[in-house]
Amino acid sequence: MSALTFASAPEDAEALYGAEADYARIAGELAGRVTLLLTAAGRGERAAERFRAGLVAFCDRELLPHTAAEEATLYPVARRLPDTRLLVEGLIGEHRCLASLVDALRTAPTTAVAAADARALQVVFEEHVAKQNGLVLPLLAAAPGVRLARLLERLHHRIAHTPLNGGASAANGTQKAGGMKAEESAGCGCACGAEEATEPVLDVRDIPHALRHATVFGALEAVPAGQAMVLVAPHDPIPLLAQIEQRNPGLFAVKYLQRGPEAWRLRLSHR
Structure with a gap:
């Protein structure tokens, strides 16, 4: 089923498609970084530490600001829709889990532990993206009186002005x-x-x-x-x-x- 089928306005259909692509980009980049950490973990502490540091920086720069912006812009509106309160509460719980996994990855005592934390982070985030793209965004796009395009503009503006969202790592x-x-x-x-x-x-x-x-x-x-x-x-x-x-x-x-x-x-x- 196309995005246009779900959306109540053409601009919301376009915004829905763009948001899904954005989440896919973040999930893909996370998967790539996690894979390199996993393959490096058994080949030497020094190489694995570089990949761990890069993964943590990516989460601080991209993943965590995105989840914080979701809570500030999308979820207050989604919570008001019929039968979505428990869904939103569950997604907020996943945000807490993601933040905890990033902290665990940051402070892991060994590369083996860091690799396990990274893999868990990837699994949880991919499940989160599936719910976000498959449930929350289509519900917002189809809801009467809700302009998904405007909500996503606010989300991106908030991400751009988040202190953690620095420039590309040196x-x-x-x-x-x-x-x-x-x-x-x-x-x-x-x-x-x-x-x-x-x-x-x-x-x-x-x-x-x-x-x-x-x-x-x-x-x-x-x-x-x-x-x-x-x-x-x-x-x-x-x-x-x-x-x-x-x-x-x-x-x-x-x-x-x-x-x-x-x-x-x-x-x-x-x-």
């Missing part, structure tokens, strides 16, 4: 001029080299298509300058590589490690 590095260059790997064409064996791997084959690109973008933001990650895809990700280059001109070098038939493996190096 750990993300600076963009460099130049183009993305794809290189062929020498030798057997697989990821059997010692260099690739120690790098975090992001396998997107089991990730829902709607979240796939956002997951890769989030993972790449977590890769420090001078480091790399290995991407595993079900096909040659040429459109994705074009989007990466458009977002960050010249920032990542690409080397194909395997070209099918069941998987494409690429090494993306942060210059």
Whole structure:
């Protein structure tokens, strides 16, 4: 069913679609960062700590301001709709759980504990997004007298003016001029080299298509300058590589490690 079916006004239908895409972006970026932390946790404390710090910074900058803005703008209106009070109370409870998990991730004594907290954070947030996109936003869009587009404008304004919502982390590095260059790997064409064996791997084959690109973008933001990650895809990700280059001109070098038939493996190096 389309967003237009649910919305009581065309601008609310457009706002609903945009909000769903925004939540998908946050969920995807969270998933990418969590995946890199999980793969790094068993390969050395130092690498895992960098990914943990980046994940916490992302939550402080994106996830937590978003949940706070929901409570201030969307939920007071949603609570007044018929039969939604318990739903809203449950979502507020999930916000408290998310905040607690971010704090646990921040103070975890070991990378193994941090990895477990990160995975729990991802699961809870994805469940939260499913309820937000599948229940709250459609109900608000369809409610007579409620303008979802205006509510979302207020939400984004509040996020933009939240003290925690700082600029991009310096750990993300600076963009460099130049183009993305794809290189062929020498030798057997697989990821059997010692260099690739120690790098975090992001396998997107089991990730829902709607979240796939956002997951890769989030993972790449977590890769420090001078480091790399290995991407595993079900096909040659040429459109994705074009989007990466458009977002960050010249920032990542690409080397194909395997070209099918069941998987494409690429090494993306942060210059």
